[in-house]
Amino acid sequence: MRSSLRMVLRDLGAGAAFASMGVSGQLPVWTLVLYGLALVCALFGRRLFGQREKLTALLLLVVAAVLGMNVLAGSLNLVVAACAFAGLISAHRLLSHPGPATDGQVHLSGLLMVAGGAALTGELVYGLCLVAFSVLSSMSLALGVVEEAVPEGEPVPVREVMSPLAKGLAFAVAGAVAFFILFPRLNWNMMGLRASPGLGAATAGFSNTVRLGGTGNIKGNPRIVLRATLDPDPEKEELEAYWVGRTYDIFDGQEWTSIGGARGSGDWMVTLRPGSEGLVHQRVELLPAYGARTLVALETPSRLGNAAVHSQTGSRRARIQELGGGEVRFLDPGIAFSYEAYSLPPGGSGDSFQKLPSEEQDALLNLPQKLDPRVAQTAARVLNGEREPLAAARKLAAWLQRDFTYTLELGGDVEDPLADFLFERKAGHCEHFATALTLMLRTQGIRARLATGFFGGERVNDSYVVRAGDAHAWTHVLVPGRGFVTVDATPPAHRASQAAQILEDLLSFYESLEERWRSAVVDYSFRDQLDVARALVRPPRGQDDDGAPSRLPPLRAWASAFVAGAVAYFVWRRMSRFLERERPHDATRFVDAVEAQLASARLERREGEALEELDARLARERHPLSPALSPITRRYLEARFGGRPLRKGEAAELLGTLKRAIAADARRAAEEARVPRARAS
C-alpha cells in the first residue's frame, strides 16, 4: 500500500517532468503518445518491461537512430531530439521492474527532463510543471526514506512525518523556483526552433488565411492575445472597436487571399495612409497567446512603428514589413511583440483608393468563378435598387442579421460554403456573414473586401485587453470620398467572446500571473542579472578625504556577500550533517517500533529505562505483557549487539505478536472494568 503510493508519486513526478518539456509544443507527437501510454501503464502498475529490461532497452537504440536521422535530415532540432530521447528513457524506466536503482533512474531522468524543458520553454506553465515535479518526486523520495526507517509491517507514523515532510517540500519548491529562475538564463532556448509559444499550438483566432466551412471554436477561448493603452483614453469598460490585422480581396469559393506581395524590405516604421488630426495613439502588446507576427491596430491604422520583439533572452528593437492586404508583419520571431500605432477615427476618412494599384482595385470586384447565381439574385432582391455603397451594405447586413443564425457548429468542408450558408444552413459564424456581405455587394458592382482581426476590448486597469475569442471578420465597403468603411454583418451579440464568465475570470487570473511572471522572471535576462550585480559592486560616487573616488565596493556589496556566505555556510552545515548522519541499525528501527507500540499501550516507563530493563521489571511484576515482550527483547538484543540480524519479515511477525498481546490485554482490562463489583450490604 505504502509502496504503491510512493510509486504513484514517483510516476506522476516523472510525468510532470515530461510535461515540462511537452508544454513547449516542440516535441514530436509520437513521443507524447508513447510517453502518455507508458505513464498510464505505470500508474496502473503494469510494468510491461519488467521481465525483459535489457531486450526492451534495444528499442531505445532504434528510437535514438530515428531521432538521429531526423536531426541529420534537418527536420528535428538537436535539443528537441535530446529532450524527446530523455523522455523515452524515462518511459522505459517507468515500465521497468521497480527497485532502488530504477527509482533513482526515474528521478534522475526527471531532472534531465526538467532541464530539457528549461531549454525548450520558460513559460509559466513550465514553472508549474517544474514545481509539480519537485513536489511529487520529493514526496516520493521522502516516503521512500520513511519506509526505510519504519520496519516492515508497521504503519507510517504520519503525524511525526508531516512536519519534516512539509519542510522538505518547502525546500523542494524553493529549489525548483530557484532552478527555474536561474536555468532559463543559460540561453539554451535559442537553439530550439520555436514553433509556438506558451501552451503549444497558437491559441489566437487570427490566421493567415480565411477558409470557410472549417470546424472550430475560437469564440470560447478567453486567453488574452493583445493588450493596448489608448490615447485619448475612451474610458469605457467595453470597447466596441475593430482591431484590424489584414484584409483579403480574392475569394476562390473556399478561401480568401490577398494579391500584392511584400512592399519594401523592412523598416522601423510603416505609414499606411496619410495621417490627420485626432489620431488615436495606441501602445500595443501582442502577448504569447497571439501566436502570429501580424501587427494589429484599431481601425483605421495609419502608422505603425517603434516595434520591439521579446524573446526569453531579452527584448530588442525590431523591423517591420508591409505586405499585401494592408498587413504589417514583424520580420523576426519572438514570444511577444510591442509597438505603437496611430489610427484614424472610426468610420473611415481619406480616400486612399486611388493610390491602389489597378489590379488591387479590380480585385475588389472579383468574384469566384463558380459563384452560385442565387447570390446575385438574392442581393439584388434585398437591395431592391439601392446603389449607394454604404446604404446598400447596411441594408444587406441588416438582412443577414435578421434572417440568419450565428453558430459555431459547422458540419465540415462543403463544396460551396457560401451557398450552403445562404441557402441551406442559414447559419454560420462571422466569416460566413462577412464573406456573404462582401460577395453580395460585389455582385451588385460595389467594391468591398474582407477584413480580419479582433472586435471588442475589455478594460483592465488603464489598458484594454483583447482575447483570442474576440477574433472576428467583417467587411470593408469602399465608399467614394471616404475610403473603406466597416460594415459588420455578424449579429452584434455574437461579435465578442462567448466564453463563460467563470472561465474568463480564471483565465484572466492566469494571464495576470503570466504577465507578472514574464515581466519579473522570463524577461529578466542574464544581462539584467549582470546589471544588478554590477550595480551592487559599483563603488559609491562619494569621494574620500583625498578627493579621489573610492575604489572599494560599497557596504551593500559587503553585506550581500556576507549574507550569501552565511546562507552557503548554513546550507553546507545542514547538508554535511545530513550526509554524515549514521544510518540507524535495523534492530534500532525495530526497537523504536516496539517502544511505539508499548507507548500506545500506555505502559509506564521509568526515566531512561531501556527495553531490557523494562522487560526485566515486567517479568518481576508478572505483567501480562511480559511473556510477549521477553522474546522480542531477547531477539532485539541479539540483532543489535549479538550479530544475528533480523530475518526478512521477522520484525513484522514479532510486532504482530506484541500487537495481539497488547490488544488482548486491553480487552481483558475492559472486561474487568465492566464486571460490577460486589457491593457490601
Next chain:
Amino acid sequence: MNQPARVLSPVPSPASARSAMERIAAQLGRAVQGKEAQAQLVVTCLVAGGHLLLEDVPGVGKTTLAEALARACGLSFARVQFTADLMPADILGAQVFHAQSATFQFRPGPLFRQLVLADELNRAPPRTQSALLEAMAQGQVSLDGATYPLPAPFTVVATQNPVDFSGTYPLPDSQLDRFMMRMSLGHPAPEVESRLLATRGGVPPLDAVESVSGPEEVASLRALAAELKLDGAVADYVVQLATATRQHGDIERGASTRAVLALGAAARAQALWESRDFVTPGDVRALLVPCWAHRVLLRSAVQGVSARDEAAHLLEEISRKVPAPR
C-alpha cells in the same frame, strides 16, 4: 587447603555457564544468607578473572564469603591476615637452605593458592601490599631473580575496614585500580539475622557449602567469558562513560584505561547470567558502580563511606546522562 571434590567437564555454552554460575552462587548463599546480589557479583568477578575488594565492617561475613567461594569452586584457598608486621616473604615465600643438598630451595608462601583472602589488606605496610598487588597484576612471583607462576585460576579477595583507618596504610589509587570490583556486604536484613539465629545455632556456615565446581570449570568459564562478543557500539558506550567520568566537574581523576578494560571483561561475565554470548549496554550499566566507584577520585577530600557513596551517585548520574546505544 581444600581440593576439588570432583572434576567437572568444561563449559560448552552460555546456557550451561549460567547453570554453573548459579550453582556456585547458590552455595555462596548458603554461607552468607540474604546476599544474593552480592553473591552474584562475586561469581561474576571470579568468572571475569578479576580480583575483588570487600569493604565492610567486621563481622558481616567477608571471610566466610571468600572461603565459601573457594570451597564451592573447589579452589585451593589461603587466608592471610594482614598486619603491620607482615613482610613480603610472609606471603610470597622464601628461599630455604636445604642442608642435605646444600642448596637453596623455594618454599612457596600462602600466595600460591588459587584463591587468596587478604584480610584487612590496608593494615600491612606498603611493601607487603605491593608484593601482593604485583602478584595480582602479573599472575606470578619474582624472587631472587627467579620467577614462579601462581596457580591458575588465581584470584585475590581482599578486605578492608572502611571506618577504622587508624594505624593503616590506605591503598594508593594505582593499587586500588588493580581490583576489578569493590563491593560491600552490609548487615543482613533483620529477618535473615533472626533466621540465622534460629536455624544454625552456632553451626559453622561453611559446613553447609558443597563443592559444586572445579578449577577446570572456572578456567572454562573464564575462557568462555573472554570470547563473548562485545559489539563496537557497546565498546563505544564504555569509552563514552569513561570520557564522561574524566570530564565530570566533581571528579578529579576519571576511569583509567585499565578500568575500561575491567568493565568490559566484567560485562562479558555478566552476560552469562542471561545465557547470552554477547554483551549489552545493560550489562555495562549493571556493573558500572562495582567496577568504577573505587577507581574515580573525587575533587572533594571526603574519605570513607561518604566518598564511596558520592562516587556511586556520580556514576549513576553519568550512566543516566550518557545515552546507551540502541
